Amino acid sequence: MLDIVTLLNQIDDVMYFPILIIVMAAAGLYFTIKTKGVQIRLFPESLRILLEPSSDENSVSSLQAMLVSTASRVGTGNIIGVSTAICLGGPGAVFWMWVMCIVGASSAFIESTLAQIYKRKDSDGKFYGGPAYYIEHGWHKPKLAILFCICLIVTYAVGFNLLCSYNLQSTFIDYSFYNSLTPYIIGIVIAVLTGYCLLGGGKRIVSVTSTIVPLMGLSYVAVALIVIILNYANIPAMFVLIFQDAFNFQSIAGGLAGSCLVYGIKRGLFSNEAGVGSAPNASASADVSHPAKQGLVQTLSVYIDTLLLCTATALMCLSTGVARDAAVSGAPYVQNAISSVFGFAGPVFITVAMVMFAFTTLLGNLYYVDNALILLNGKKMPSKRFMNIFYIAATVIIFIGAIIPMDAAWAIADITMGAMTLINLPTCMAMGKTAFKCLKDYESQKKQGKEPVFMASNIGLSEEELHHWK
Known part of the structure; x- marks a missing residue:
């Protein structure tokens, strides 16, 4: 097993440095420059759009689609990953x-805007789509779309669920039992x-956890703030430590694969998934008058995940000054930090939060693969028998995740996620002009005092190229 873990770590290291770091930086900077910093410049506009109601009561609003993608982002990565x-x-x-969050938010804008432009509508009038659809119908590369679907299934049904299961069980390590x-x-x-x-039961369980998780997320931020405030004297030194370490290039160069730079990028990507190609699947379901609206809303999801939740974990842990090393990496470090203020109740709170986050993440990850399975099955839902077999196999993977080594769990998740990103980001760069024109059209209509309404001809596309837009 150790040899396999070593091999996985080596693949992981090479994939993220130099390959993914270069691709992600190039894509993020390219999109930021070409859109003139849309993720920062139009931040107030994205907040305004978020509160817009859908034109149809039975359709998905921008807010609802953003909440779905945020729910898939928020999870164990916000605590254990950090x-x-x-x-x-x-x-x-x-x-x-x-840095990864702010630069990557531009990638989130592009991928979600493209998902909206090339979305489809089913017989029930509901929208669907995502990278596989803009790869196939926009870039006209159906084989690459199939490869992306396979990567998505492997990432969410295997990589992410193995890691989620491991992270969940790791929160119990410090308990005496x-x-x-x-x-x-x-x-x-x-x-x-x-x-x-998954097999049809437990609807009450899903309903209850889906209701509790947003409240748990807010409670987690509140608890983190209490810990930070009670350790206010350490705040200046904490920020000095963050910036000193971030710009200690001698140390970074000495072991780049294990440096703060690479770990920050890896865990930032795992947490907010900007550019991975997951959120566009949710973005495509929104009923909006202009694709750029959903692109703008999705930048907020990235900010909520990283600038709010991940930062809450980081500052809570660092402000307490509790020991940090490889021995406590993961849940123990967070539990030690929170217990310094709340005693035994702290680790119990983290365990409950992790159970809630992890359970909804496990289910959400598997529901995410539905679009991919439909595309692979000739644009129709696979048989119930096939889905039952698939779900049984997925539950076995969840069990395996709880018993594999930490290094293996993280490496598999990183590698599978990296494969998705290496397909999605180059696609977005190749199709970027379409998204740029879409943004320009949106801003042009806003300057004229209009409520932006998208038409294919406005950006040089024909109705035949798109499934929904005229």
């Missing part, structure tokens, strides 16, 4: 997460619960 980055990469990883059998027990419980919900 902790791992700080413990293994250093405090400077927080700064590079921020934890022993060598605990991961197996936790793995069986969450696999059975997830399988039960």
